[in-house]
Amino acid sequence: MQKQNKASSIVDFNQIREDFPMLKKSMHGKPLVYLDSAATAQKPQAVIDAITNFYQNQYGTVHRAVYELSVHATQEYQNVRKQIQTFLNSAKPEEIIYTRGTTESINMIAYSFGKAFVKPGDEILISEMEHHSNIVPWQILCEDRGAVLKVIPMDDKGDLVMKEYAKLLNPKTKLVAIAHVSNSLGTINPIKEIAKMAHGAGAKILIDGAQSAPHLPIDVQDLDVDFFVFSGHKVLGPTGIGILYGKASLLDQMPPAQGGGDMIETVTFPKTTYNVLPLKFEAGTPMIAEVVGLGAAIRYMTSVGMENIRQHEQELLAYATEQMKEIPGLRIIGTADHKGGIISFVVEGVHPLDIGTMLDLKGIAVRTGHHCAQPTMRHFGIPATARASFALYNTKDDVDRFVVALRDVIKMLQ
Ligand code: PMP
Secondary structure, eight states: OOOOOOOOOOHHHHHHHOOOGGGGOOTTTOOOOEOOOOOOOOHHHHHHHHHHHHIIIOOOOOOSSSSHHHHHHHHHHHHHHHHHHHHHTOSGGGGGEESSSSHHHHHHHHHHHHHHOOTTEEEEEEETOOOGTTTHHHHHHHHHHOOOEEEEBOOTSSBBOOHHHHHHOTEEEEEEESSSBBBBTTBBOOOOHHHHHHTTOOOOOEEEOTTTTTSSSOOOOHHHHHHEEEGGTTSSOOOEEEEEOHHHHTTTSSOSSSOOOOOOEEEOSEEEEEOOOTTGGGOOOHHHHHHHHHHHHHHHHHHHHHHHHHHHHHHHHHHHHHHHHTTEEEEEOOOOOOOSEEEEETTTTOOOHHHHHHHTTTTOOOOOOOOOOTHHHHHOOOOOOOOEEEETHHHHHHHHHHHHHHHHHHHHHO
């Protein structure tokens, strides 16, 4: 287990809030209560400073040049890769590939894994609670390769039906692609068990960690997953950067997803040979400043401690859920026993969009809509929900303000 995952000292989460300049803003004349971290997280000053400092004082390209600036940028680029390796506890740094985000990581795997391993009649298994990013790339792949997409159902609490999962696995299953934490319901899926079952059937497993990497300690070796992907902007880092973790033994057998500079060994017109990992999957000038910003974000999260973050958000989840259950006509969508800090809800006779709009006027930012999970909404027979989601910088005071405002808004709208 990683050192950073141990709950260490007591963290003052009220103090952590002070590190985030956006959280000192007011909206419509009211102090901002930011409850949309499942969409994107606010940034600590350390991340903003790291990016500014890089552009102001250290900017240069990576890999290509011998001058000092480029050498330094290359070192930083590789150091951050090692930090991510530690963050995920992967076996080797070259298993960490920089992408633009979760969406790009999944698309790259679908393309490359599909080309290497998926034949007509093979099956790809996803679940009913996936984000569109973990549905559509597989539909495209299946159409392309003549493969079949199968879906693990969930129950009305928002838990996967594991018996059905077991039945769906068979020798034709090539890959199981599942969210670690559902962005619309908050369900934390039992990944270790899911991975074991997939491997037992001879399939590989991809975890969409967009909603788990910011909130839970992750150990890809302990989980024994083949791919794990997440987005920088949800772990307090900048937009435009993401991670694709893959076991080296698998990535080595997969073709590049894009061609261009840096991913090659030699280029001649008749034939090009490809670079080794990770560069084989990093074509073109990469997002250098974004990598620097991501490094600062991971250092920040690690210094707080992922186990501390998990515990803090579990407390907020329990505190908010208790109070929301008391509101007449409010129904929480997603009531699994193991949940992350996400509460989706609907209110009898009130449209979620109106709730979101009225809460905004009170300085409270929540998300409304289908959360890029239309099949999940369909399961519950609703077009949309309002969703409050927490991060390490939220406090019980945020929850109190949210609940008071929500009660007011519902009274006005009903
Ligand atoms: N999967 C899940 C579970 C998500 O929550 C998100 C972001 N909402 C994504 C995938 C896509 O992430 P991105 O838009 O950063 O590529």
